[in-house]
Amino acid sequence: MRHVLIGTLFSILASQSPAAVRAVIPGCCDTSGSLSILNPSTGAIEHTFATGSATAGIQTAEFFAIANGGKSAAVVSVTQSPGYVDTLSIVDLATGKISRQLTLPLPGVPGYTIAANPKINVIYLSYLDAGSHTHIQSRDPFTLAVNRDTDLGALADVVGSIVASPDGQTIYLSCSGRIAAVSTSTLKLIGTIPLPPTPAGPYGYLMAVSPDSSTLYAVYGPVYGQTVAFIDTKTLQVSQTVLVSGALAVYSIGVSPDGSQLYMPGEKSYKSGSTLMLTLDTGTLAISPVPIPIQGTGIAVSPNGLVYVAGNLMYNNEAQLVIFDPTTQAISATAPILHSGPLAMSSDGSQVFCLNTLSSSLAVAEAPPSETILHTASMGLVSGETGSSAYSGAYDRKDNLLLLRDYNGNVDVIDAATLRLNGLLYIEGLTGGIVFGEAGYATATDTNPETLTPHVVAFDPVSLQVTGSVALLSGYPNQFFGQPVVNGNRLYVPFKFSKSGGSNVFSGIDVIDTTEMKLLATWTYNAYPAYLAVSPDGKQGYVLGMPPNFPARLAKISMSTGQVLQQIQLPSGSQSNSAMALSPDGGTIYFSLASSLYAVSAQTLATSNSSAGLELSTLSVSPDGQYLYGLLPTPCVDCSTDYTLDIISTSTLQVAGSIPSAQQPGPVLFIGQ
Numbered sequence: 001m002r003h004v005l006i007g008t009l010f011s012i013l014a015s016q017s018p019a020a021v022r023a024v025i026p027g028c029c030d031t032s033g034s035l036s037i038l039n040p041s042t043g044a045i046e047h048t049f050a051t052g053s054a055t056a057g058i059q060t061a062e063f064f065a066i067a068n069g070g071k072s073a074a075v076v077s078v079t080q081s082p083g084y085v086d087t088l089s090i091v092d093l094a095t096g097k098i099s100r101q102l103t104l105p106l107p108g109v110p111g112y113t114i115a116a117n118p119k120i121n122v123i124y125l126s127y128l129d130a131g132s133h134t135h136i137q138s139r140d141p142f143t144l145a146v147n148r149d150t151d152l153g154a155l156a157d158v159v160g161s162i163v164a165s166p167d168g169q170t171i172y173l174s175c176s177g178r179i180a181a182v183s184t185s186t187l188k189l190i191g192t193i194p195l196p197p198t199p200a201g202p203y204g205y206l207m208a209v210s211p212d213s214s215t216l217y218a219v220y221g222p223v224y225g226q227t228v229a230f231i232d233t234k235t236l237q238v239s240q241t242v243l244v245s246g247a248l249a250v251y252s253i254g255v256s257p258d259g260s261q262l263y264m265p266g267e268k269s270y271k272s273g274s275t276l277m278l279t280l281d282t283g284t285l286a287i288s289p290v291p292i293p294i295q296g297t298g299i300a301v302s303p304n305g306l307v308y309v310a311g312n313l314m315y316n317n318e319a320q321l322v323i324f325d326p327t328t329q330a331i332s333a334t335a336p337i338l339h340s341g342p343l344a345m346s347s348d349g350s351q352v353f354c355l356n357t358l359s360s361s362l363a364v365a366e367a368p369p370s371e372t373i374l375h376t377a378s379m380g381l382v383s384g385e386t387g388s389s390a391y392s393g394a395y396d397r398k399d400n401l402l403l404l405r406d407y408n409g410n411v412d413v414i415d416a417a418t419l420r421l422n423g424l425l426y427i428e429g430l431t432g433g434i435v436f437g438e439a440g441y442a443t444a445t446d447t448n449p450e451t452l453t454p455h456v457v458a459f460d461p462v463s464l465q466v467t468g469s470v471a472l473l474s475g476y477p478n479q480f481f482g483q484p485v486v487n488g489n490r491l492y493v494p495f496k497f498s499k500s501g502g503s504n505v506f507s508g509i510d511v512i513d514t515t516e517m518k519l520l521a522t523w524t525y526n527a528y529p530a531y532l533a534v535s536p537d538g539k540q541g542y543v544l545g546m547p548p549n550f551p552a553r554l555a556k557i558s559m560s561t562g563q564v565l566q567q568i569q570l571p572s573g574s575q576s577n578s579a580m581a582l583s584p585d586g587g588t589i590y591f592s593l594a595s596s597l598y599a600v601s602a603q604t605l606a607t608s609n610s611s612a613g614l615e616l617s618t619l620s621v622s623p624d625g626q627y628l629y630g631l632l633p634t635p636c637v638d639c640s641t642d643y644t645l646d647i648i649s650t651s652t653l654q655v656a657g658s659i660p661s662a663q664q665p666g667p668v669l670f671i672g673q
Contacts, residue, residue, distance in 0.1 A: 020367060020672045021367045021624070021671070021672045022364050022365065022367060022670070022671050022672050023365040023368060023670060024363070024364055024365075024402060024668065024669045024670070024671055025362070025645065026360065026362055026379070026404050026669075027362075027661070027665040028363040028373075028376075028659060028661045029376070029659060029660065029661045029662065029663075029665070030053050030059075030361060031058045031662050031663040032053055032058075032061065032359065033051045033052065033059065033061020033341075033356055034048050034050050034051055034061070034338070034356040034378035035048070035051050035075065035091060035353060035355055035356065036048045036338055036353070036356060037049075037352070038308075038335075038337070038351070038354060039352075040302060040306070040345075040349060040351065040352050041333075043308070043321040043335030043337070043352075045338070045424065047096065047420070048338065048359075048377075048378045048421050049091055049093075049096035049378065050091075050098070050361070050376070050378045051064070051075040051091055051098075052075065052077040052087050052089045052098065052101060053098070053101070058079070058080075058358075058663055059078070060078055060358055061075050061076075061077045061356065061358075061359075062076050062078055062111075062357070063076045063113050063355075064342065064344065065114045065116035065123060065344070066093075066116060066344050066353060067090075067123050067141040069347075070093070070346045070347055070348075070351070071093055071094065072090050072091060072092060072099070072141060073090070073091045073353065074090055074114055074116060074123045074141055075088070075090075075091060076088055076112045076113070076114050076125070077089065084111075086103070086111070087101060088101070088104050088144060089101040090142070093353075100142070100143065104125075111127060111128070111159035112125045112126065112159065113125070113127075113159055113160065113161055113162045115163055115164045116141070116164065117164055117184055118164060118166055118347070119167065119168030121140070121141050122139070122140070122141065122147065122184070123138070123139050124162060124171055124184075125137045125139065126160065126162050127159060128158075129151070133151050133152065133153055133155075134152045134154075134156050134173065134180070135149060135151055136149075136152060136171065137149040149187075152173075152180060152189050155173070155175040155176070155178065155192070156173075156174075156176045158176065160174035160176075160205075161174045161206075161207060163208065165209045166210075166211055166212070166213050167212075167213040168184060169185070169213070170182065170184060170213070170233065171184055172207055172209070172216055174205040174207060176197060177194060177195065177196065177197045178193060179207070179231070192236070193229075193231055193236050193237075195218060195238075196221060205218045205219060205220050206218065206250065206251075206264075207219075208253045208254060208255045209255070210255055210259040210282075211258065212259060214233055215230055215259070215282075217231070217253060217255065218231060219244070219250060223248050223249045224248055224249075225243070226243075226247070226250060227242065227244065228241065228253075228262065228264075229241050230242075240285075242280065242285050242287075244264070244287070245287055246268070246278070246287065246289050247264075247267065247276065248266065248267045248268060249267055250264035250265065250266035251264075251265055251267075251295060251296055252265055252299040252309075253299065254300065254301040254307060256301060256305060257301065257303055257305055260281065261279055261281060261282065262279070262280040262282060263277060263279055263280075263299060263301065263307050263324070263326070264278040265277050265278070265292060265294075265295070265296025265311065266278060266296070267314075268289075274291060275291070275293065276289045276290060277291075277292045277309070277324055279326060290329050292309065292322050293313055293320065293331075294309065294310075294311035294320050294322055294340070295312055295313075295340075296309035296310070297312075297340055298311065298342045298343040298354065298355075300343035300344055300345040300352060300353075301345065302349040302352075303345075303348065303349040306326075306332070307324040307325075307326060308321060308322070308343055308352050309324060309343075310337060310340045310341060310342075310343050311340045312340045316409075317407060317408045317409055318426055318428075319337045319338065320337060321334065321335045321336075321337045321352075321354070322334050336408070336410055336424040336425075336426040337354055338354075338356045338380045338381070338406070338410075338424070339355075339356035339357055339358065339408075341355040341356055341357050342354075342355050343355075356378070358381045359378045359381055360378070360380065360381050361378060361379070361663075362378070362402070362404070362414065363376045364376070364419065365659065368624075368626065368627040368629070368647060369626075369627050369647045369656040369657045370657070371647070371658065373659070375419065377414075377419035377420075377421075379404060379406065379414065380404070380408060380410055380412045380424070381406055381407040382404070382405070382663075392434045392442075392483055392666070392667075393405060393666065393667070394434050394435050394436040394669070395670070396436045396440070396461055400415065400416045401413055401414065401415065401461050401462075402414040402669065402671070403434050403436060403440055403461055404434070405433075405434055408426075409427060409428065409429070410425060410426050411424070411427060411440065411442065412424060413425065413464065422464075424464075425459055425461070425464045425465075427457055427459070427466065428444060428446065429444040429446055429455075430442055431443055431444055431454070432481035432483070432493075433481070433482065434484075435483070435485060436461075439458045439459060439460055439461075439514070440459045440460070440461050441456055441457065441458055441459075441514070442459070442484075443455070443456055443457075444457050444469075445479075452474060453471050453474045454474060454481065454495075455470060455471055456470050456484070456491060456510075456512055456517075457469045458514065458517055469517065470518060471519070472493070472510050472519065473495075473497075473510075473522065474497075479496070479497035480528075481495050482495070482528075482529065482530055482532065483531070483532075485533070485534055487534045488538060489515045490513065490514065490520075491511075491512040491514050492512075492532060492541070492559075493509065493512065494507075494508075494528070494530065494531075494532050494543075495507065495508060495509070495510060496508075496528040505528065507525055507529065508522055508524035508525050508529065509522070509543075509562065511523065511562070521562065523562030525543070525545060525555075525564075526547060527545030527546055527547040527552070527553050527555075528545060528547070528548075530544055530545065531544040531578075531591070532544075533580060533581065533582035533589070534582075535559075535582070535586040536584070536585065536586040538559060539558070540556055540557065540559060540565070541557045541559045542554070542555070542557075542580070542589050543557055544578065544580040544591055544593075551569050551571070551572040553567055553568065553569055554567070554570055554589070554591065555568075556602075556605060567605075570591075570593055570594075571596070572594065577592065577615045577616060578591070578617070579616050579617055580619060581619040581620060582602070582621070583621055584623055584624070584625045585625060586602055587601070587603070588650070589601075589602050590619055590621065590628055592614060592617075592619060594615075595612065595615040596611060596612045596613070596614060596615075597610065597614040597616060597628075597630070597653055598610045599650070599653060609653050610653065611648075611654065614648070614653075616631055616632055616646070617631045617632075617633065618630060618631040618667040618668075620667050620668040620670070622670060623670050626649065626650055627647055627648060627656065628646075628647070628648040628650055629647055629668040630646050630648060631644075631645055631667075632645070632646050632658075633664075642663070642664070643660070643663070643665060645658060645660075645668070647659070
């Protein structure tokens, strides 16, 4: 992966002629976690930077710390390829450039945790060696050179979490049944605090230190029985304990700037499924619960007292940032984010940082058939689902925006000129494709458990507002929507569903008037119209139909009535990977089926060319009509090239180039045409 300065990115894209075509590939090519910088007033994402680059496999960001006086982020990432490889990266928070990156020597089981000294430019890593001894290591945040490494002995059987005191003098490590205190000046063990083992937190105890560094707070214990221990940092003795009442469990802990309150987002009970914020008064020990909409797994407290919590909605993939105001005991703002990862706050409160454990890359390649990647940028996660609709997107030529669907149900709106994320629009129940006409359109399903009615939602990608919706026929729980197609003021949505889940499948195309957001007609077919393309004049459509138990069919239909004008049966065989695209001039239909790629005359539906061995699951045609981009899944050998994006000449149907990808990339979009 090529990492460049933001300013350099501007010059690269600006140097291209406005008419120069570039291929935009969602989900390609290397994949790592990312770090989002959030506006502390609104919670909106201002920047998102990649936190590493995997030489093989998918790299997940595990832990991070803000170093170098708030100018850099030190990130520990893990790649499984096979086995575990830990990477330490330093990300410049002004430019997004990875200034230094190295592979950490892993002497046994996987895992490093990280913290930064708030007073001096030092970062600390803790890990277990091959003999299960806990180590603490200090490194220079600029060169990543090791300053000192200390073996603390057999303290733990798992890698624990780590936190540095605000005065910069002590590091606390959560171990098995105890917390270890380590001097930052010598990296020697000061002592340990025995506590009952706990399942809370990702790797042991939840810990936080008071602003004056006099008290360490640790949460331990089982669900419905968690306890907060107040630990005197001078004597390393537990001074008092408080039972966490009114909650099943808490997920993270933060301290107010004056040390008078602890903030613990958690879950009320299994039955209610409700989430809340617990405020613990450290003087009176009273606990006040306030409902919040998310499972708060990440927390940061601003110097002005506002509390920032990242998490997912209950029973939902949607990741949100919640801004909680302790003075009013109310939520002051919420905002969609890319991932519900750990949070950090700059010392002056001017920035909030959210680590996106998993993220996807948006790659921009030179004009077809070039395999050269000009740049990659981080976007919302698109992995975890199969099928082209999981990666659906559109290019808004009018506003020069890329619209991409991510795994959390967001529409990621990206400036095509800079690859900067303009914002996120969460659409509840987002299930299918995104298209763009005079507005954006997407298919979604409401979350009412009694109806779960599918809708087509219209939205404005500039203001990030939903502008209208129209209900469709419901076939939940066995309904599926293909990629919508817009043609003038008509929107066509392929669908299939079976209420019984059996072979009696109802399929067709819903026709929607986008001016009034009104369902005009439902055209039914005995084959699911898995792919739909419309001729340039808008009069005819081409459907790749997939009957439940019969060979696929290719049909030409009238776009005014839905009537089948002509139809042919296609070769039988596997339909696990299929795709279709229409040439820009409307003269040729390309489709992949039964491990072969075909070119068919749009006028006669006669096959003009074919190529065996190309079992493609996506197809996109370059604006000049000379090349196809198609996804070819490949067996995972070393997990570095699970997928290949083939570039295919339309004149010969032969591969002219290919772009390997560790993650499943989505259908290619073209900008600049």
